[in-house]
Amino acid sequence: MLKYGYAATSVDDICSKSGVTKGSFYHFFATKEELGLAVLNGFYEEGVARVASGAYAGMNDPYQRLLGLFDHLEAIGPDLWRHGCLMGNFACELAESSPLIRRRVAEIFEELVNRLAPVFRPIARGGREAAELAEQTLMVIEGAVIMARAHDDPRRIASGLRRFRHMIEARIGESRTAKDKVNRGRASSPM
Amino acid sequence: MLKYGYAATSVDDICSKSGVTKGSFYHFFATKEELGLAVLNGFYEEGVARVASGAYAGMNDPYQRLLGLFDHLEAIGPDLWRHGCLMGNFACELAESSPLIRRRVAEIFEELVNRLAPVFRPIARGGREAAELAEQTLMVIEGAVIMARAHDDPRRIASGLRRFRHMIEARIGESRTAKDKVNRGRASSPM
DNA sequence: TTGACTATACCGACCGGTTAGTATAGTGGG
DNA sequence: CCCACTATACTAACCGGTCGGTATAGTCAA
Numbered sequence: 001m002l003k004y005g006y007a008a009t010s011v012d013d014i015c016s017k018s019g020v021t022k023g024s025f026y027h028f029f030a031t032k033e034e035l036g037l038a039v040l041n042g043f044y045e046e047g048v049a050r051v052a053s054g055a056y057a058g059m060n061d062p063y064q065r066l067l068g069l070f071d072h073l074e075a076i077g078p079d080l081w082r083h084g085c086l087m088g089n090f091a092c093e094l095a096e097s098s099p100l101i102r103r104r105v106a107e108i109f110e111e112l113v114n115r116l117a118p119v120f121r122p123i124a125r126g127g128r129e130a131a132e133l134a135e136q137t138l139m140v141i142e143g144a145v146i147m148a149r150a151h152d153d154p155r156r157i158a159s160g161l162r163r164f165r166h167m168i169e170a171r172i173g174e175s176r177t178a179k180d181k182v183n184r185g186r187a188s189s190p191m
Numbered sequence: 192m193l194k195y196g197y198a199a200t201s202v203d204d205i206c207s208k209s210g211v212t213k214g215s216f217y218h219f220f221a222t223k224e225e226l227g228l229a230v231l232n233g234f235y236e237e238g239v240a241r242v243a244s245g246a247y248a249g250m251n252d253p254y255q256r257l258l259g260l261f262d263h264l265e266a267i268g269p270d271l272w273r274h275g276c277l278m279g280n281f282a283c284e285l286a287e288s289s290p291l292i293r294r295r296v297a298e299i300f301e302e303l304v305n306r307l308a309p310v311f312r313p314i315a316r317g318g319r320e321a322a323e324l325a326e327q328t329l330m331v332i333e334g335a336v337i338m339a340r341a342h343d344d345p346r347r348i349a350s351g352l353r354r355f356r357h358m359i360e361a362r363i364g365e366s367r368t369a370k371d372k373v374n375r376g377r378a379s380s381p382m
Numbered sequence: 383t384t385g386a387c388t389a390t391a392c393c394g395a396c397c398g399g400t401t402a403g404t405a406t407a408g409t410g411g412g
Numbered sequence: 413c414c415c416a417c418t419a420t421a422c423t424a425a426c427c428g429g430t431c432g433g434t435a436t437a438g439t440c441a442a
Contacts, residue, residue: 005283032429089284092337095341106343140331140334146283147329160326167358201401213403218416222403385442388437390437392434392436394431395431397428403422408417408419409417412413
């Protein structure tokens with residue numbers, strides 16, 4: 001389903017490859033769409049687990065943690081999204097034909113933004129900006145995955161993320177100097 | 192094909208909606224895949240024409256031109272990619288089942304990078320960086336289009352682009368001051 | 383302990399309809 | 413007459429989904 005798309009993956013294929021019969025299949029799933037939803041949730045949960053498993057999560061320095069997130073994404077991305085991202089694929093293919101799946105994909109993106117936003121907090125200026133930076137990161141990932149698939153080269157996922165990371169690094173530089181100014185104003189140690 | 196995907200769009204539908212019969216269709220196209228290729232090229236050419244039609248193209252100031260490109264993309268994006276981007280959709284759905292289409296999509300992305308790169312030249316540092324920034328822009332567009340489709344809200348295309356534009360603005364700021372330094376060193380007018 | 387009853391898992395043939403693609407007989411302008 | 417083009421009927425495979433039926437295990441009253 002990830003490799004060839006929703007429509008091109010038949011229920012018969014799914015059954016024969018997973019060693020179940022069609023009768024069994026339709027005992028557990030009312031429709032093909034319902035299976036799609038289950039596969040989507042599985043993909044989401046696996047992705048969250050993989051992303052959360054990174055070393056960055058335990059880092060104390062907030063800038064180190066943010067940079068560590070990108071290190072981790074660059075490291076696992078090419079493997080995790082080797083055959084694409086199911087959220088992105090379903091959004092492309094089913095957004096206007098399956099409201100159920102489209103809504104779930106939107107929900108998942110929201111959940112991911114909420115999970116990621118805290119990591120961006122230290123460089124966020126406005127109240128909403130951490131969430132916006134998290135959303136921007138998801139966009140870059142989705143775009144990079146498409147690029148990687150088009151060029152048949154998963155390494156593009158890492159290089160796309162790396163370029164975005166450079167822009168984040170520039171922001172970290174700004175945040176640091178801004179913070180230093182505040183600290184200096186409070187007469188605390190400049191280093 | 193854009194709205195419901197390649198597989199879900201049948202040749203019969205295409206024929207009846209465009210008022211041709213199947214005999215005619217298969218006189219002009221050997222396979223459905225070949226039509227897909229033609230539709231892809233049509234989408235690409237229309238997109239290039241729309242993007243190139245912007246006022247930014249004639250601007251003299253290179254920074255104004257770059258910012259003008261983003262103004263233009265934000266203005267036309269929500270309409271142009273209202274139902275998604277065919278390059279992105281095909282990359283998602285057909286990358287691993289139709290090598291022909293996948294290759295053409297990759298080619299198109301390359302062509303777009305080459306077309307866009309000159310606009311990024313003024314803020315590029317290394318020799319490859321203008322092309323990389325252009326590619327990054329395409330990634331953001333593709334990601335934003337997916338996000339917009341998932342949330343059923345084309346305005347997300349503009350807001351995603353705007354956020355990326357802010358990062359580009361930061362870079363313009365850096366480039367400007369760097370250039371000022373050079374100018375001052377050459378004893379030319381600082382303003 | 384036994385036997386009637388029920389719930390769940392599972393099977394695979396089958397259904398109507400759709401798919402991409404083909405075969406063939408025109409048709410109409412140059 | 414010719415040939416690019418059109419129309420329609422057709423094929424064979426495949427689609428998602430249904431159906432009647434079976435196997436197994438648990439429950440509970442007598």
